[in-house]
Amino acid sequence: TLVQQLTNVCPTCKSYGFIKSISTLSFEVLRNFKNDFIREKLKGSIILLVSPSVFKYIINNEFQSILKLEKELKCKIIMESNEKLADEQFKIDQIK
Numbered sequence: 001t002l003v004q005q006l007t008n009v010c011p012t013c014k015s016y017g018f019i020k021s022i023s024t025l026s027f028e029v030l031r032n033f034k035n036d037f038i039r040e041k042l043k044g045s046i047i048l049l050v051s052p053s054v055f056k057y058i059i060n061n062e063f064q065s066i067l068k069l070e071k072e073l074k075c076k077i078i079m080e081s082n083e084k085l086a087d088e089q090f091k092i093d094q095i096k
Contacts, residue, residue, distance in 0.1 A: 025087045026057045030065055033090055037073055045076040045095040054090075055081035 007018040020028075029050055037046070050058070058066065058079065070077050078095075085091065 020088070022053050022057045022087065023061070026054050026062060028088065029054055029090045030058070030062070030069065033092065034069060034073065036092060037075070040092075042092070042094055043075060045078060047078045047080055047093040047095060049080050049082040049085060049091040049093065051085045051087045051089065052081045052083055054087055055079060 003018065006021055006024050008021050010019045033048055036042075066077055066079065082091070
């Protein structure tokens with residue numbers, strides 16, 4: 001089912017509920033990053049801090065999405081892993 005494709009079994013409740021899959025969370029992070037970038041009128045080089053699992057997924061599976069965002073937003077995106085961030089969280093630092 002679509003729910004099975006977009007979610008993983010929750011390690012806490014053992015399938016009584018659902019959590020979003022890492023691919024779903026990665027796409028949400030990229031979409032929210034783009035929205036924040038536009039809303040805050042950022043420019044130049046940007047450091048995008050994400051959780052280690054989101055970092056690994058994007059680098060291994062969605063690197064073309066980063067290149068597309070760089071072209072679309074006319075910026076340089078430097079991705080970094082930060083173990084203090086949850087999978088759905090991200091932080092933007094602008095390089096001065």
